Amino acid sequence: MPERLQLKIMTKEKRQIIIFLVFALAILIAPFFLQGSYFLNVLVFVGINTMLAVALNLLLGYAGQISLGHAAFFGLGAYISGILTTRFSLDPWLVIILAAVCAAALAFVIGFPILKLKGHYLAMATLGFGIIMYIIFNETVGWTGGPSGLSGIPNLHIGPWIFDNDLYNYYLIWIITIIVMLLSINLSQSRIGRALRAIHDSEVAARVMGVNARVLKVQIFTVSALISAVAGSLYAHTMSFISPVSFGFNFSVELVTMVVVGGLGSIYGSFLGAALLTMLPEFLRVFQDLDIVIYGLMLILMTMFMPGGLISGIQSMAESAYAKLKGKTSSNA
């Protein structure tokens, strides 16, 4: 019996590795099939949003703690990178690390008091934090350029390669995104991942089992902020222009929508959610103003009828198809 159990675990792990490799390979060879550079450009944003959705999912999907202010960390990364590279001509790669550390430090400091709050109160507190940061981005005109934005942010480069076209940016963003996804999957299946899920189900029970819920919540919040800031820095360098509208309350809500639509607690789900929400408005120009209404409807309908998100829908479909196939072959034999 234990042997069979072990075998099952082995195959599950193997299956996961295969899924990951197929996913990574598909992402890496995708540009060869896409001639138009416009679509590649959209996929660059899908990559950045995937990173952000994965970061938020660690907090929202695994630990069950909502943040309605995550766009603030994204913005912090973008502005630190933008300001330090344009005004002080610092090395962009160094600044990315610096920005990530700053955002993580901020998250760590505000995390302790804020994450003591639960449910609706936590939602409101993170929202308040997000809006304060948004106001700061808007009002510190001398540094950020205020509402009219900050331009002339240099592209990243490694030696002679300058990341100034969609193909290079695609690989830059996606290689980092895939690393983030791999680390997140790894984290979610470690002892920490299990502890986070325990907090999600019942914080009291998790504490009783010896999980230091208070510290762990702050730690995951910090990691989440760090990834978001890296995404923000990369966004600033690929766009070379940033303005506060990209980092407001609406974008925080959009991130929550990505995570919920894709599937709470699923890393691939975050990719699906990010891909869907980034591409919908790009392809259906009719959407222009409709998109916000559709996000709202999606949030309501998904929460009501498909709380597991798209990924669980796809999974159950795949499973039933697999079961059918298996039934057929066994009846043939």
Add this chain to the structure above:
Amino acid sequence: MNSSRQLFQYILSGLSNGAIYALIGFGFAIIHNATGIINFAQGEFVMLGGMLTVFFLAILNLPLVPAIVLAIIISTIVGMTFERLAIRPLKNAKPLRLIIITIGASIFIRGAAMLIWGKDTHALPAFSGNDPLHIAGATILPQHLWIFAVTILIIIASRIFFNYSIVGKAMRACAYNSQAASLVGIDVKIMVLLSFVISSAIGSMAGIIIAPLTMTSYDVGIMLGLKGFCAVIIGGMSSGLGTLLGGLLLGLLEALGAGFISASYKDAIAFIILLLILIIRPEGLFKKKEMERV
């Protein structure tokens, strides 16, 4: 002399904004006490009140009073529909799902308003003209008086309703303990629906009386809603005196901060207060041990 007049002006506009925040806060408290939900769509009812009134006045050319009444009725219907279609089926869901669903409703209503009425900012004419009244050297707009009068009326009406009417008492019973309330024959579902009715009506009323002073557009609901929430947090989730004081305090601090420190950080003041209260005194500033929650 000049600066003291200025001070009075700040205080006046602070108090009238504060009264609005308090009204919006009551909406939060009434729903929260009946259901345990913080309704993120509360601000949208405020927006609907103002925008619908503008719509009926300007486009259908209705007189002011019918326009206001219609606007309140329609906002209330939206609130009821929201409760019936999205909140009731999710009864007993985890807070996370309820938060997400009310956020969904909030951006849906806001988006729909944008599609219907566009992104322009609209002005609602003041109820009784814009000629300022001069009182003790300071000027006061008639609309300020309207705001104070309506706020006081709503507070008195809700006091009477919750303390003396049988339905109001039933709602309070649900707030204390909904299971026990249902055991003595109170229909909790109806009470929850009613809490959405009352809070969307009060919210839209707040949106209507503030619109002549601050203009209105499809996206005013976010900020007003959040400040109403701030007021009710200061007041410790009561729908009484605490929240009224919370709203007035917030309005005053905001107006004085904008006047004497920096106008561009006006909105940040409310959120810094919100964070401080949530972190330091989440039970509210004035709360003793067991205070009335409805």
